[in-house]
Amino acid sequence: MSCHRVEAKPSINKKLFQSCEYFPILRDNSSEALVSTNGTFAFGFFSPWNSTNRYLGIWFNNVPDQTVVWVANRDSPLTDLSGAVTLVANGSIVISQNSMKNIVLSSNPSTTSNNPILQLLSTGNLVVKDIGRDDISNNYIWQSFDYPCDTLIPGMKLGWDLTTGQNWFLTSWKSLQDQSAGLYTYKLDIKGLPQVHLRRGSDIVYRSGPWDGVMWDGLRLGGGLQMKGFQIFKSIFIYNSNYIYFSFDNSDNNMISRFLVDSSGVLNYFTWNQKSNEWFLMFSLQKDLCDAYSRCGPNGICNENQVPICHCPTGFVPKVTEEWYSMDWSSGCVPRKPLNCSTNEGFMRFPNLKLPDNSYAMQSITTNQENCADACLRNCSCVAYATTELIDCVMWFGDLLDVREFNDGGDELYVRMAASELESSAMDKVTLIIFWASTILAVLLLVLVALYVLWKRKSGRKIDQSVEEACHDDKPGLEDLELPLFDRSTIAAATNDFAFANKVGEGGFGPVYKGKLSTGQEIAVKVLSKDSGQGLKEFKNEVIFIAKLQHRNLVRLLGCYIHAEEQMLVYEYMSKRSLDLYIFDSQEGASLDWQKRFNIVVGIARGLLYLHRDSRLRIIHRDLKASNILLDSDLNPKISDFGLARMFGGDQTEAKTCRVMGTYGYMSPEYAIDGQFSVKSDVFSFGVLLLEIVSGNRNREFYHPDHDFNLLGHAWILWNDERAIELLMDPFMANPINTSEVLKCIQVGLLCVQQCPEDRPTMSSVVLMLDCENPLLPQPRKPGYYTDRCLLSKMESYFSGNDLSITTLMGR
Numbered sequence: 001m002s003c004h005r006v007e008a009k010p011s012i013n014k015k016l017f018q019s020c021e022y023f024p025i026l027r028d029n030s031s032e033a034l035v036s037t038n039g040t041f042a043f044g045f046f047s048p049w050n051s052t053n054r055y056l057g058i059w060f061n062n063v064p065d066q067t068v069v070w071v072a073n074r075d076s077p078l079t080d081l082s083g084a085v086t087l088v089a090n091g092s093i094v095i096s097q098n099s100m101k102n103i104v105l106s107s108n109p110s111t112t113s114n115n116p117i118l119q120l121l122s123t124g125n126l127v128v129k130d131i132g133r134d135d136i137s138n139n140y141i142w143q144s145f146d147y148p149c150d151t152l153i154p155g156m157k158l159g160w161d162l163t164t165g166q167n168w169f170l171t172s173w174k175s176l177q178d179q180s181a182g183l184y185t186y187k188l189d190i191k192g193l194p195q196v197h198l199r200r201g202s203d204i205v206y207r208s209g210p211w212d213g214v215m216w217d218g219l220r221l222g223g224g225l226q227m228k229g230f231q232i233f234k235s236i237f238i239y240n241s242n243y244i245y246f247s248f249d250n251s252d253n254n255m256i257s258r259f260l261v262d263s264s265g266v267l268n269y270f271t272w273n274q275k276s277n278e279w280f281l282m283f284s285l286q287k288d289l290c291d292a293y294s295r296c297g298p299n300g301i302c303n304e305n306q307v308p309i310c311h312c313p314t315g316f317v318p319k320v321t322e323e324w325y326s327m328d329w330s331s332g333c334v335p336r337k338p339l340n341c342s343t344n345e346g347f348m349r350f351p352n353l354k355l356p357d358n359s360y361a362m363q364s365i366t367t368n369q370e371n372c373a374d375a376c377l378r379n380c381s382c383v384a385y386a387t388t389e390l391i392d393c394v395m396w397f398g399d400l401l402d403v404r405e406f407n408d409g410g411d412e413l414y415v416r417m418a419a420s421e422l423e424s425s426a427m428d429k430v431t432l433i434i435f436w437a438s439t440i441l442a443v444l445l446l447v448l449v450a451l452y453v454l455w456k457r458k459s460g461r462k463i464d465q466s467v468e469e470a471c472h473d474d475k476p477g478l479e480d481l482e483l484p485l486f487d488r489s490t491i492a493a494a495t496n497d498f499a500f501a502n503k504v505g506e507g508g509f510g511p512v513y514k515g516k517l518s519t520g521q522e523i524a525v526k527v528l529s530k531d532s533g534q535g536l537k538e539f540k541n542e543v544i545f546i547a548k549l550q551h552r553n554l555v556r557l558l559g560c561y562i563h564a565e566e567q568m569l570v571y572e573y574m575s576k577r578s579l580d581l582y583i584f585d586s587q588e589g590a591s592l593d594w595q596k597r598f599n600i601v602v603g604i605a606r607g608l609l610y611l612h613r614d615s616r617l618r619i620i621h622r623d624l625k626a627s628n629i630l631l632d633s634d635l636n637p638k639i640s641d642f643g644l645a646r647m648f649g650g651d652q653t654e655a656k657t658c659r660v661m662g663t664y665g666y667m668s669p670e671y672a673i674d675g676q677f678s679v680k681s682d683v684f685s686f687g688v689l690l691l692e693i694v695s696g697n698r699n700r701e702f703y704h705p706d707h708d709f710n711l712l713g714h715a716w717i718l719w720n721d722e723r724a725i726e727l728l729m730d731p732f733m734a735n736p737i738n739t740s741e742v743l744k745c746i747q748v749g750l751l752c753v754q755q756c757p758e759d760r761p762t763m764s765s766v767v768l769m770l771d772c773e774n775p776l777l778p779q780p781r782k783p784g785y786y787t788d789r790c791l792l793s794k795m796e797s798y799f800s801g802n803d804l805s806i807t808t809l810m811g812r
Helices: 321-325 369-378 419-457 463-470 488-494 535-546 594-614 669-674 679-695 711-720 730-734 739-752 763-771 789-797
Strands: 025-027 033-035 041-046 055-060 068-071 084-087 093-097 102-106 116-120 126-130 140-143 158-161 166-168 170-173 181-189 195-200 203-210 233-239 243-250 257-261 267-273 278-284 316-318 333-335 346-354 362-364 382-386 393-397 403-405 411-417 503-507 510-516 522-527 557-563 566-572 618-620 629-631 637-639 646-648 654-656 676-678
Touching (some): 084 116, 158 181, 181 243, 316 321, 369 382, 369 393, 369 411, 411 419, 488 522, 488 557, 594 618, 594 629, 594 679, 594 739, 618 679, 669 676, 676 679, 679 711, 711 739
Antiparallel strands (some): 041 055, 126 140, 158 166, 158 243, 170 181, 181 195, 233 243, 346 403, 346 411, 362 393, 382 393, 382 411, 503 510, 629 637, 654 676
């Protein structure tokens, strides 16, 4: 019985018989469906989108947009509603039309049964078995998991049963309109080390690389996809004398997920977001040019981060020079000096690689890497070797195909070289070291001379001013922005001539007034103080960044006024004002129950994710804190105050500033001490803010009679003592709360404030953690924080990285 998967809105099966798990017969025109006990899957007839054909299949029962994971008759659709599925006495499943007059398809079970039943298991596996037998695969007469389509769900296999010859693989459909078997297959190749091939017909278009005992060599998804310690799924790989297959399981029992090979041959991994009611694409394979099979030809190496992407490894040259430099790399590379199988030959190490296609490689059992190298040298046809966790030694013969280079990770490949080539490489390294040492020395001398000249010219200026001027400012001018300009009379009329009664706050560079335009729209007006030396830069930042950003969780800029030394910004007015007025006030805080606080946390996280990843600019906020989170009438959070924000471009991931500016208690250690900032600096600030929202306490003003640590230290102590729920603000305890959700937020907050930036999750991981009901989260490490309270008053007036210290905290 064949299969297929489609995504379509259901046109029948409104009546679901959930009281039992099997039917002797299922008719199309009766609107019936077989539903698994847990309600996750349903089996019945359906029509795909934009089609009148009828198919018999299995789909996710609780997903609104019907997502089919298996189809029995993909190549034999029914043309009307007269179809039926029948379980015959010998255990065969028969699909028919017109009351059994036309047999469309029939299964062919390997064994027969005298008392069979058809059962849809909670895993989505449709099975035929004898009544009374246990639910293990050996007892099944027939099962749909033996015939996967284009979708792999938890429990399904991709690979081989070596005893029966059964091959489990995925096959795409031809197109969204044509549901029959398509051109692409995704199957496990077991020649050499096991690896997955995506084929278009018989041609390989993608190769995963071998399974090395931990991960697919070319996928970098070891043990399940990792997002800074957050495991999305669990990889399962079985390799023995009876079976070789890959499978997976969800990291969370409440998660719904699937792998899908689409009609274009791309493998996608989706998870269902229960809050937004939509499929979320976690990742796709075959996503870049280097994923194409043997992109750079024999012996060539592909690196997506280089231009051009193909290069010959050390010791090799292009086979056809003219083709190579015209971007035709199909002929590949050849050794610069041919091998002659002499005793002087050796190996050159190439790290961070996806190992070559091992379909024709040979495995050898050795005790260590040295023995593997000796075994390769003794065989004149051996051109390279590698050692993996799964097999001690793998040797390649002939051309090295489909090799790519990663920035980090990957495996080491040792390529055989002529003795003269190894000597030349060693000399090249020495020459390179001398060249770079000389270059660096020359540059240092030039820098010293330039600094001396600058010092002589600007000796009359203050040191801190000269340092600040040395910091580059690469932001565009205000004249390039398309932003509405208000005249001063309009703003004055809206604010009652900047009346003191309309003053609602004081920003980093001047007062903030509430106003109302003649149209009735309420506005907030920020006025740049004329005596604010650093306010002008903050003003430019605010205009440049907010004018180009649009998101529901970012404050919206309506326009500005600029004349001579007078500058104003006009925003939408937030009636609930700022978050700090609620969470740090016992009376106002009582109006924010847990669900409202959790919604505010999620909104802030999504706004920050937009700044870091999804906007057309990559923005680092650098001053995320409770007073910079504004609330509208529905308590939707809006991130504001972009005066200290910085923009990253291209592949830039971090930067360093000459002047550390921000708010004590929210700054990450690496920014406060060294001026080093990145997206992980904002993640730290978010973690502090999250713990403040949960506890109702300020980090920098927190006091506890039992210790001198701040809020981060207190949360860490409670976490280690398994008393983290005590961090929750007391008034919430009188109302029903989701305890697991509170503990999840505390754990996410502690993950965000870890000492090392590399340990902190990205905001995309944070959003995913918050959206998942019961995610498997990593255990947090010690937070980064400051405990020297005597410096507080000095830091509030003038902040210097030299005033900070990092203290090691041990949980009790």
